[in-house]
Amino acid sequence: MNPTIEIAVIGGGLVGSIAAQCFAHRGQQVTQFFPSNTDRSTIDYPLSLRPSSRDTLEKLGLWSDDYLITAMRQLHLSSEGCFGMVNIARDNNQPAAYVVSARRLMEHIQHVIQRQKRVAQVNTSINRVDDAQQDIKIHAADRHWGCQRLVICDGTRSPISNQLQIPCTKHPSVAESIVCKVTTSHWSAGSGYVRKSRDQILGCIPMSANSGWIIVTQLAGQFDAELSSERQLVSLFNRCLSSRIGQVVDCEIVSNQKSILQSRAVASHEKMILLGNASLSTPPVGAQGLNIAIQDCAALHKLQQHFPWHRSTSKAWGAQFSADCQPRHDHWFRQMERLLAHLRGYGTYSRVFERTAWALLGVSQRAQHQLEALGLGYG
Numbered sequence: 001m002n003p004t005i006e007i008a009v010i011g012g013g014l015v016g017s018i019a020a021q022c023f024a025h026r027g028q029q030v031t032q033f034f035p036s037n038t039d040r041s042t043i044d045y046p047l048s049l050r051p052s053s054r055d056t057l058e059k060l061g062l063w064s065d066d067y068l069i070t071a072m073r074q075l076h077l078s079s080e081g082c083f084g085m086v087n088i089a090r091d092n093n094q095p096a097a098y099v100v101s102a103r104r105l106m107e108h109i110q111h112v113i114q115r116q117k118r119v120a121q122v123n124t125s126i127n128r129v130d131d132a133q134q135d136i137k138i139h140a141a142d143r144h145w146g147c148q149r150l151v152i153c154d155g156t157r158s159p160i161s162n163q164l165q166i167p168c169t170k171h172p173s174v175a176e177s178i179v180c181k182v183t184t185s186h187w188s189a190g191s192g193y194v195r196k197s198r199d200q201i202l203g204c205i206p207m208s209a210n211s212g213w214i215i216v217t218q219l220a221g222q223f224d225a226e227l228s229s230e231r232q233l234v235s236l237f238n239r240c241l242s243s244r245i246g247q248v249v250d251c252e253i254v255s256n257q258k259s260i261l262q263s264r265a266v267a268s269h270e271k272m273i274l275l276g277n278a279s280l281s282t283p284p285v286g287a288q289g290l291n292i293a294i295q296d297c298a299a300l301h302k303l304q305q306h307f308p309w310h311r312s313t314s315k316a317w318g319a320q321f322s323a324d325c326q327p328r329h330d331h332w333f334r335q336m337e338r339l340l341a342h343l344r345g346y347g348t349y350s351r352v353f354e355r356t357a358w359a360l361l362g363v364s365q366r367a368q369h370q371l372e373a374l375g376l377g378y379g
């Protein structure tokens with residue numbers, strides 16, 4: 001058997017890589033496992049990161065302006081019809097969010113990790129984890145390793161969590177999101193646009209004066225068949241965009257994927273934790289998946305400073321990590337459940353759901369009052 005690993009991370013996505021850097025930054029040896037066919041470059045989409053996420057990436061040496069697309073200072077919101085002009089910029093005129101390219105972020109993080117002496121990367125898929133003994137055993141097709149602590153970051157389907165029979169709470173409704181890259185007549189970079197109708201949420205993120213992305217989210221199976229055509233999508237977008245904001249000239253569908261809402265406890269086993277989509281997987285609407293995972297990584301990084309995982313009672317460490325992270329996951333899961341119920345149109349067009357929907361989109365209480373004053377958003 002190969003020598004015992006201190007910390008093993010399964011998964012080579014954004015979250016596995018950020019987690020590996022968290023441990024390495026605190027002086028620990030990490031081995032990261034992911035299959036060599038891990039797709040790191042083909043699909044690009046905009047990721048909206050909170051200022052606190054940027055701070056964490058900066059602290060870990062993972063931030064670069066090279067992957068920044070725009071600093072979002074304004075969010076324009078509306079219910080039905082054309083976009084409203086509600087400004088939810090933070091009081092001190094600091095950006096409300098930093099929009100980055102998912103592909104360039106991944107490339108940058110990989111570049112840093114490959115130069116990080118404390119992270120060893122093994123290009124192999126893990127088939128099985130055996131937690132019956134003192135050390136955890138990790139099995140690939142032709143090799144196996146022992147490890148003291150394990151971080152599972154293997155994405156939404158999380159084959160390792162399934163094999164270990166880690167319980168999963170699922171919401172039955174599945175959302176579908178079409179991500180489009182668009183060319184526009186004129187847009188204002190630095191602003192985002194959100195249009196929420198009863199059964200659909202449209203988020204527009206300008207990249208430059210005449211290009212950007214639009215993400216349409218709806219319950220799976222409820223998309224109008226015609227919306228799979230790029231021409232029909234352009235027509236939908238232009239019904240929603242006022243000419244003041246700009247018109248969509250052309251659109252290319254970048255991806256059309258189903259996303260689910262499911263949750264697994266962050267620390268259900270004393271020597272293992274789950275991060276990223278393996279733990280909380282949500283539809284992209286609300287722009288939270290990575291932000292929540294980065295908050296978890298920040299908690300982990302802080303905890304490692306005075307209370308290193310592999311040198312402490314793993315039970316106590318797990319309990320602390322769970323106390324730091326689980327309430328945030330549970331809160332978000334409940335919010336998302338309400339949003340899906342709202343999109344499904346259960347019961348009346350309830351004010352509670354309406355408020356929740358706006359809150360999910362990052363709209364503060366103050367902005368909700370502004371919306372109310374403008375007669376927007378409360379149907």
Ligand SMILES: Cc1cc2nc3c(=O)[nH]c(=O)nc-3n(C[C@H](O)[C@H](O)[C@H](O)COP(=O)(O)OP(=O)(O)OC[C@H]3O[C@@H](n4cnc5c(N)ncnc54)[C@H](O)[C@@H]3O)c2cc1C
Nearest residue numbers: 011012013014015048126154155276277287288289290291
């Ligand atoms: C269109 C879109 C827009 C989004 N916008 C935002 C946003 O604005 N803000 C935000 O915060 N979040 C956003 N998200 C969510 C964010 O992208 C995800 O939360 C994040 O990328 C999840 O990363 P992950 O590493 O957990 O999972 P993944 O990227 O799925 O990585 C899983 C990794 O595990 C590996 N793996 C799987 N099985 C095994 C195995 N058996 N052995 C070894 N390795 C294995 C895979 O190869 C892969 O490398 C968005 C998502 C989408 C799709």
